[in-house]
Amino acid sequence: MFSKACEYGIRALIYIGQQSADFGRRVGLRDIAAEIDSPEAFTAKVLQQLVRQQLLTSVKGPAGGFELTPEQLRTVTLRQVVLAIDGPGMLQGCALGLPQCSAKQPCPMHYQFLPIRDQLNELLRTYTIGELAGKVHEGLGFLKQ
Amino acid sequence: MFSKACEYGIRALIYIGQQSADFGRRVGLRDIAAEIDSPEAFTAKVLQQLVRQQLLTSVKGPAGGFELTPEQLRTVTLRQVVLAIDGPGMLQGCALGLPQCSAKQPCPMHYQFLPIRDQLNELLRTYTIGELAGKVHEGLGFLKQ
DNA sequence: CACATACCGGACAAATTTGTCCGGTAATAA
DNA sequence: TTATTACCGGACAAATTTGTCCGGTATGTG
Ligand code: FES
Ligand code: FES
Numbered sequence: 290m291f292s293k294a295c296e297y298g299i300r301a302l303i304y305i306g307q308q309s310a311d312f313g314r315r316v317g318l319r320d321i322a323a324e325i326d327s328p329e330a331f332t333a334k335v336l337q338q339l340v341r342q343q344l345l346t347s348v349k350g351p352a353g354g355f356e357l358t359p360e361q362l363r364t365v366t367l368r369q370v371v372l373a374i375d376g377p378g379m380l381q382g383c384a385l386g387l388p389q390c391s392a393k394q395p396c397p398m399h400y401q402f403l404p405i406r407d408q409l410n411e412l413l414r415t416y417t418i419g420e421l422a423g424k425v426h427e428g429l430g431f432l433k434q
Numbered sequence: 435m436f437s438k439a440c441e442y443g444i445r446a447l448i449y450i451g452q453q454s455a456d457f458g459r460r461v462g463l464r465d466i467a468a469e470i471d472s473p474e475a476f477t478a479k480v481l482q483q484l485v486r487q488q489l490l491t492s493v494k495g496p497a498g499g500f501e502l503t504p505e506q507l508r509t510v511t512l513r514q515v516v517l518a519i520d521g522p523g524m525l526q527g528c529a530l531g532l533p534q535c536s537a538k539q540p541c542p543m544h545y546q547f548l549p550i551r552d553q554l555n556e557l558l559r560t561y562t563i564g565e566l567a568g569k570v571h572e573g574l575g576f577l578k579q
Numbered sequence: 580c581a582c583a584t585a586c587c588g589g590a591c592a593a594a595t596t597t598g599t600c601c602g603g604t605a606a607t608a609a
Numbered sequence: 610t611t612a613t614t615a616c617c618g619g620a621c622a623a624a625t626t627t628g629t630c631c632g633g634t635a636t637g638t639g
Pocket of ligand 1: 382383384385386387389390391394395396397398399400402403
């Protein structure tokens with residue numbers, strides 16, 4: 290579905306968001322990688338991408354780390370994260386790999402596939418990191434097994 | 435969504451299916467690759483996989499090629515093709531990459547993601563190669579642009 | 580300032596996916 | 610039988626994704 294990079298990115302954001310929202314606490318790379326069960330250095334790369342795209346805030350130095358501002362918690366959606374890391378492929382690409390998904394020259398799956406892809410888009414567009422962090426806080430969702 | 439291998443496999447099957455159903459005609463690798471716009475040698479690998487799994491029939495020698503029997507046209511579903519090439523990942527994996535998708539320890543997206551994944555499963559389970567080939571025959575679907 | 584902390588950035592390496600090549604094998608026909 | 614056709618199978622190569630390493634840079638503390 291999503292790339293590993295994207296999966297790590299989303300899980301990391303949710304964890305950072307939960308710590309920011311619930312404890313106003315910055316978290317370091319080591320923490321993050323441990324809490325979401327991901328390779329530390331690789332996760333760092335992904336987070337750097339997100340920082341550059343301003344979906345995430347980082348602070349250097351002692352007591353530094355990653356955090357999500359209240360605004361980021363409220364406004365950053367999964368869609369933005371997926372777009373930032375994986376690009377638009379999964380969100381608008383053809384199910385059978387035609388170079389363009391279009392009703393002009395649709396693949397045989399097009400009209401059956403479209404509603405499902407639309408629902409996925411809607412889902413990603415709707416959920417913010419803050420909402421997902423809330424689920425983790427309430428024990429309704431987990432970031433590792 | 436699916437791997438390139440899987441995309442080529444599905445498109446190839448639909449094309450072969452259309453030729454088998456509409457003209458009772460076997461098609462060769464060269465034809466297939468041209469008609470679905472895919473790399474010939476790589477497509478060959480994918481088709482070999484499908485032949486081994488008996489989702490496709492091949493005949494060697496002059497006037498040989500690939501074909502789908504009436505039974506294959508009627509019974510082979512997209513789901514079988516995806517499983518044969520990409521495995522069960524997309525059909526039952528966790529959206530955020532947790533090693534197991536399970537309600538026991540679900541990720542924060544689980545309950546939102548599940549209905550969408552279920553619809554995808556249903557779609558793949560429902561459609562046979564024969565039905566999709568029909569769409570191409572009627573000009574309602576295309577395999578390249 | 581000196582020092583410790585922790586993110587940043589680039590180079591590098593491993594693994595996987597995608598794609599190519601070529602000789603082998605089976606089938607058909609002259 | 611010989612030649613030709615076309616799929617089969619393994620080895621190989623390129624490209625992409627995933628993952629590691631290490632020095633640089635910014636920041637806070639004494
Ligand atoms: S053209 Fe294939 S999904 Fe739209
Ligand atoms: S646990 Fe993530 S989708 Fe089910």
